Amino acid sequence: MTIVELGLPKRLVEFTVDGQAVSVPEGATILDACSAVGKEIPTLCYGDTLKPANACRVCMVEVEGSRTLVPSCSRKAEPGMVVHTDSERTRTSRKVVLELLGSATDLSTTPGVAEWMAEAGADPERFGPPAPPSDDRDDALPGEHEPVDGLTAATVRQPVKVDNALYVRDYGKCILCYKCVDACGDQWQNSFAISVAGRGFGARISTEFSTPLPDSACVYCGNCVEVCPTGALSFKAEHDKREDGTWDESAQTETTTVCTFCGVGCNLTLHVQDNEIVKVTSPHDSSVTHGNLCIKGRFGWQHVQNT
Amino acid sequence: MDLQFLDAKATFEERAAVDALPEGAARDQLLPALHAVNDRVGWISQGALNYICEQLHVPPADAYGVASFYSLFSLTERPERVVHVCTDLACRVNGADTVCDTLTEHVGPAGKARGGVTWLRSPCLGVCEKAPAALAFEAGDPAGSELLAPATGAEVVLAAGRSPATEEGAAPVLHQTDRESLKLLHRIGAVDPESLDDYRATGGYAALRNALQLGPNGVIREVTDSGLMGRGGAAFPTGRKWEGAARQPALPHYLVCNADESEPGTFKDRVLLEGDPFALVEAMTIAGFATGATLGYLYLRGEYPRARRLVQNAIDVARERGFLGTDIMGHEGFSFDIEIRRGAGAYICGEETAIFNSIEGFRGEPRSKPPFPTEQGLFGKPTVVNNVETLVNVPLILTSGYAAYREIGTEKSAGPKLFCLSGNVRKPGVYEVPFGTTLRELLELAGGVPEGRELRAVLLGGAAGGFVRPDELDLPLTMEDARAAGTTLGSGVVLALDDKADLGGFLLRIASFFRDESCGQCVPCRIGTVRQEEAVSRIVGGRKLSTGADDLALLREVGQVMRDSSICGLGQTAWNAIESAVERLGALDGAES
Numbered sequence: 001m002t003i004v005e006l007g008l009p010k011r012l013v014e015f016t017v018d019g020q021a022v023s024v025p026e027g028a029t030i031l032d033a034c035s036a037v038g039k040e041i042p043t044l045c046y047g048d049t050l051k052p053a054n055a056c057r058v059c060m061v062e063v064e065g066s067r068t069l070v071p072s073c074s075r076k077a078e079p080g081m082v083v084h085t086d087s088e089r090t091r092t093s094r095k096v097v098l099e100l101l102g103s104a105t106d107l108s109t110t111p112g113v114a115e116w117m118a119e120a121g122a123d124p125e126r127f128g129p130p131a132p133p134s135d136d137r138d139d140a141l142p143g144e145h146e147p148v149d150g151l152t153a154a155t156v157r158q159p160v161k162v163d164n165a166l167y168v169r170d171y172g173k174c175i176l177c178y179k180c181v182d183a184c185g186d187q188w189q190n191s192f193a194i195s196v197a198g199r200g201f202g203a204r205i206s207t208e209f210s211t212p213l214p215d216s217a218c219v220y221c222g223n224c225v226e227v228c229p230t231g232a233l234s235f236k237a238e239h240d241k242r243e244d245g246t247w248d249e250s251a252q253t254e255t256t257t258v259c260t261f262c263g264v265g266c267n268l269t270l271h272v273q274d275n276e277i278v279k280v281t282s283p284h285d286s287s288v289t290h291g292n293l294c295i296k297g298r299f300g301w302q303h304v305q306n307t
Numbered sequence: 308m309d310l311q312f313l314d315a316k317a318t319f320e321e322r323a324a325v326d327a328l329p330e331g332a333a334r335d336q337l338l339p340a341l342h343a344v345n346d347r348v349g350w351i352s353q354g355a356l357n358y359i360c361e362q363l364h365v366p367p368a369d370a371y372g373v374a375s376f377y378s379l380f381s382l383t384e385r386p387e388r389v390v391h392v393c394t395d396l397a398c399r400v401n402g403a404d405t406v407c408d409t410l411t412e413h414v415g416p417a418g419k420a421r422g423g424v425t426w427l428r429s430p431c432l433g434v435c436e437k438a439p440a441a442l443a444f445e446a447g448d449p450a451g452s453e454l455l456a457p458a459t460g461a462e463v464v465l466a467a468g469r470s471p472a473t474e475e476g477a478a479p480v481l482h483q484t485d486r487e488s489l490k491l492l493h494r495i496g497a498v499d500p501e502s503l504d505d506y507r508a509t510g511g512y513a514a515l516r517n518a519l520q521l522g523p524n525g526v527i528r529e530v531t532d533s534g535l536m537g538r539g540g541a542a543f544p545t546g547r548k549w550e551g552a553a554r555q556p557a558l559p560h561y562l563v564c565n566a567d568e569s570e571p572g573t574f575k576d577r578v579l580l581e582g583d584p585f586a587l588v589e590a591m592t593i594a595g596f597a598t599g600a601t602l603g604y605l606y607l608r609g610e611y612p613r614a615r616r617l618v619q620n621a622i623d624v625a626r627e628r629g630f631l632g633t634d635i636m637g638h639e640g641f642s643f644d645i646e647i648r649r650g651a652g653a654y655i656c657g658e659e660t661a662i663f664n665s666i667e668g669f670r671g672e673p674r675s676k677p678p679f680p681t682e683q684g685l686f687g688k689p690t691v692v693n694n695v696e697t698l699v700n701v702p703l704i705l706t707s708g709y710a711a712y713r714e715i716g717t718e719k720s721a722g723p724k725l726f727c728l729s730g731n732v733r734k735p736g737v738y739e740v741p742f743g744t745t746l747r748e749l750l751e752l753a754g755g756v757p758e759g760r761e762l763r764a765v766l767l768g769g770a771a772g773g774f775v776r777p778d779e780l781d782l783p784l785t786m787e788d789a790r791a792a793g794t795t796l797g798s799g800v801v802l803a804l805d806d807k808a809d810l811g812g813f814l815l816r817i818a819s820f821f822r823d824e825s826c827g828q829c830v831p832c833r834i835g836t837v838r839q840e841e842a843v844s845r846i847v848g849g850r851k852l853s854t855g856a857d858d859l860a861l862l863r864e865v866g867q868v869m870r871d872s873s874i875c876g877l878g879q880t881a882w883n884a885i886e887s888a889v890e891r892l893g894a895l896d897g898a899e900s
Contacts, residue, residue: 143378195372203827
């Protein structure tokens with residue numbers, strides 16, 4: 001859900017999407033406009049509570065007169081723009097971008113992506129069988145890589161990082177959407193515990209000198225987990241249940257309540273499975289949290305179950 | 308900002324290096340700070356990074372992300388002496404592999420420290436006219452450097468075993484002896500690049516004097532009417548860019564001179580920087596005057612130590628003599644100064660918005676456009692970014708007048724143009740010709756391919772450019788003719804390959820280059836360049852996937868999506884040269900089963 005701030009009245013911008021006339025307030029993006037008219041455009045790095053990072057390029061659309069395709073999540077609508085969301089160029093781009101992502105990354109826990117792939121006819125395996133996992137991706141040097149024979153497709157597969165009791169980092173699933181970095185940094189938490197390190201295919205989310213989380217500036221707010229679109233970051237409880245094969249989203253209920261730890265009044269959504277809290281999130285449209293919580297709200301729920 | 312640090316302390320030397328930065332330094336001094344430590348100690352330790360972060364108030368994870376972006380920095384301990392051996396296009400054609408083999412035999416494998424030295428394979432060092440090249444750095448106070456070009460394996464092994472003699476290699480030499488006909492290069496090798504008096508005696512600072520009389524709008528009018536187009540590759544009209552920035556109400560305005568010449572095969576800007584540094588200083592001053600910028604950044608690639616020394620000298624001398632600073636040339640109220648920012652080994656930082664992030668102390672990732680730099684550029688302010696060669700045309704326009712300038716070249720491509728001739732030609736070097744000269748004429752100036760060989764192809768425009776066949780040499784070198792022929796002049800690369808050249812290996816190097824130099828920000832480029840390299844490697848090596856996939860079809864599709872959906876020009880052009888080799892040379896024929 002998009003949070004719309006009600007400021008001064010805005011002019012309306014009129015343009016067309018796939019031949020349909022659309023009118024949106026000045027400042028709205030093409031993606032906003034598409035949502036408004038019920039046109040669904042897949043996105044991965046787009047965050048409803050974050051500034052567009054423009055990185056995944058899944059939401060590319062064609063704007064007449066533009067040399068390249070444009071990211072609908074960040075390109076603002078302009079009067080008279082003629083946008084195509086389903087042209088041959090956009091379809092090819094979406095298919096290949098999804099294939100590239102799927103060939104390099106484990107998308108098994110990315111909601112929505114399997115359907116998009118099927119719809120686009122994406123086949124990540126056509127780039128070859130995945131290369132074996134690597135245990136030294138954190139040391140990848142910028143501007144250097146080993147010669148390749150092309151018989152396997154390079155991937156970001158690597159061991160899962162479990163170095164604390166609260167959340168797990170499985171960077172074999174990371175698509176480098178920048179959302180965790182933005183949530184940890186100046187957009188929400190101001191902890192700056194993580195950044196993108198390295199470059200090119202060696203780029204990865206990292207703490208300072210890839211130090212374990214307990215030694216880093218991490219304050220365990222879990223806001224990075226909240227915004228992660230692929231499950232590369234997951235709560236330890238969820239991770240363990242997935243490992244056991246006992247994680248069952250269809251059997252979960254969600255109840256939104258108010259956090260009792262302090263007086264701020266953050267909304268908590270308790271995800272409950274078999275009468276046990278398995279995860280705590282916060283509604284992104286909450287005017288108090290915008291989806292963010294602190295360590296207590298996010299992780300301090302064990303006492304509820306101490307019966 | 309409440310920062311948390313790992314428990315590591317800086318040594319005396321590391322602290323001293325950082326303390327030498329200007330007082331009150333902020334985040335935009337991050338790159339200089341990393342250079343300071345890397346220069347003095349040879350690598351950047353946890354303690355040093357902590358100390359830098361404390362001084363500049365930068366979060367350590369953030370600074371780690373920046374430091375690990377650049378290939379000239381090391382975040383693990385390494386010897387004080389590091390030798391970079393160029394293995395890029397022109398050096399490859401001229402025996403870089405042999406140099407590497409000799410080093411492996413006598414010094415050990417690349418990247419492994421032995422006897423106080425380590426050597427690394429490097430992308431283009433920008434001395435293609437003297438290929439193959441190697442550049443040695445030695446950490447210390449002061450740090451030393453030594454350029455070896457052309458170099459034999461034995462010479463590089465010798466250099467690896469001694470302290471650099473702070474020997475910067477020979478000054479650039481021109482093969483065009485008729486200086487009267489040269490408009491941009493006429494001082495190269497003819498005047499002392501350290502002497503402002505020499506510069507003035509050969510017409511220097513007449514253009515700035517004219518500019519001050521014309522006023523900012525007058526200068527922009529002259530530049531617009533001259534038809535000058537950017538020489539960095541994109542060919543945008545310079546006057547329009549200047550006007551766009553000049554009329555922005557937000558202050559201050561900035562000027563950035565893009566001297567991060569890293570396109571493999573390009574070295575024209577280095578020749579200008581080393582041979583005529585005052586011309587660039589004067590040109591930047593004129594650009595600052597016209598666009599209302601009071602500070603200009605010269606973003607210089609880190610692999611050009613000689614250029615750095617000579618341009619720094621030119622800036623210092625110009626300031627002493629009143630050609631920079633306040634009330635320049637007695638013109639009250641006109642202030643302008645220049646600061647050099649040294650790149651640290653990242654091709655992407657030559658992209659016009661990545662350069663802003665790099666100067667500001669962030670990862671050199673391109674920004675999304677719009678907004679365009681003339682509206683929101685460096686530090687979010689209106690900014691003009693111009694290439695070195697573009698700027699050096701400006702004094703010529705202001706001394707000869709726009710009409711005379713337009714006489715040179717063709718109607719749509721006005722002025723003189725510099726080309727970088729390298730590869731299999733007899734006299735590699737920078738050549739100045741009017742736009743419209745044919746490729747054949749240009750190759751003849753450089754003596755053509757060596758005796759007894761035949762031309763196989765010419766790479767025009769660099770790794771992001773395209774190939775031209777021997778039967779297409781009558782192509783007039785103009786922006787419009789290149790475009791019509793489905794290629795580009797790019798940054799002026801003309802790299803000749805003869806019949807003995809290993810075209811497959813050459814294409815593989817281009818693919819490998821783009822993979823290495825991708826910033827990694829967007830998916831089409833970050834993963835697309837990898838898949839491109841893998842497919843080229845299969846084709847060149849005569850291998851096939853077990854699925855029997857059609858590798859050319861795969862390349863075409865990935866190439867199209869890199870071009871359509873990448874954030875910046877790097878990803879958008881990463882398929883150009885390989886595509887043209889496929890389409891025009893049939894270079895990867897045999898891939899389709």
